[in-house]
Amino acid sequence: MIAEQLITAGIRPTAQRLAIAEFVLRSTAHPSADEVFDAVNEKFPTISTATVYNTLKLFTEKQLLKQLHLRDDRIIYDPNVTRHHHFVDVETGEIHDIEWGAIDVCRIQELSNLDVEDYEVVLRGRRRESE
C-alpha cells in the first residue's frame, strides 16, 4: 500500500502526500511538477503548487523518486529508482525506460583516473511501426 511505502520512507502520510504519491509513484510517464499538480488537482482541488513542489522534493530526498533532466524546459520525475536507461522519443518527447540488462556498456572500468559510481545511457530516436 502507498501509505506504508511513505511511512517506511519516514514520511508522514497526509492526504495531500497520498494523493501525490498515488499519481507519481505509480506513473510510468515521467511527469513534471505541473503535470503532477494538474492530475492531483482534479481529485484534490485545494492543493497548492507549493505542496506539490515540497512533496516532490521530499520524495526525492527520501529516494522514492529520481529527478531527470532529459527535457530542456522542466524537471521530470521517475518513480523507478533502480538502475535503468532512458529512451527519448524525439517526435513526442515521451521518455521510456530501458531495462538495465537490455544494453551492455563495456570498458567503463578502463577509464583512467575516473571512479565511475553510476552511469546511464540516454537514447534518442523514434518508435518504429511494429509490424
Add this chain to the structure above:
Amino acid sequence: MIAEQLITAGIRPTAQRLAIAEFVLRSTAHPSADEVFDAVNEKFPTISTATVYNTLKLFTEKQLLKQLHLRDDRIIYDPNVTRHHHFVDVETGEIHDIEWGAIDVCRIQELSNLDVEDYEVVLRGRRRESE
C-alpha cells in the same frame, strides 16, 4: 580562424559574436550562458545578456554548439559537436568529455520497435588521485 568558422556557418562575424565565439568555441569547460556573459563582459563591457543568449541560440542552430542538460539549474554549452560521452564529477560539478571510442555500447540495435538515432553515456563519479 574563428571569423572564418562563423562565416562558413552562415553567421556574420560581428565584434560581439567574435568575442563570444572565441570564448565558448574554444572552451572545454562546458560553460553556461551567464559564465559566457561574465567572461566576455570582461573584455567587452557593453555586451548585454540578450546578445549572449541570442548568440548562443544562433550558434546552436548553426551546429557550432550543442546544448547539454547535465546540470539541474542551467543549460550548458559544448563546442564539441562530434559524438562523445560525458563524465560528471559529483564533487565539483565539472563536466568532462569522454571520447567516443573509449566506451562500447552493445545491443542497441536489438531494442525492439526503437529506431535509435543517437545515444550517449552519462557517467557520474569522481576523479581518482593519479599516482
Add this chain to the structure above:
DNA sequence: GTTCGTGCAAACGGTTTGCAACAAT
C-alpha cells in the same frame, strides 16, 4: 532604405520561499 544586430528593460515560466493558519504529537 531595408535588413540585420545590439542593448535595455520588461516579461515569462518553472521553482522556491516567507509566513500565517492549522493539524498532529
Add this chain to the structure above:
DNA sequence: ATTGTTGCAAACCGTTTGCACGAAC
C-alpha cells in the same frame, strides 16, 4: 507546547522577447 504541514502570495532566477537605435549591405 512544540513540531510538522499546508496554501497563498511574493520572490527568485534563468531565459526570452519587444522595441528603438544603430550598423551593414
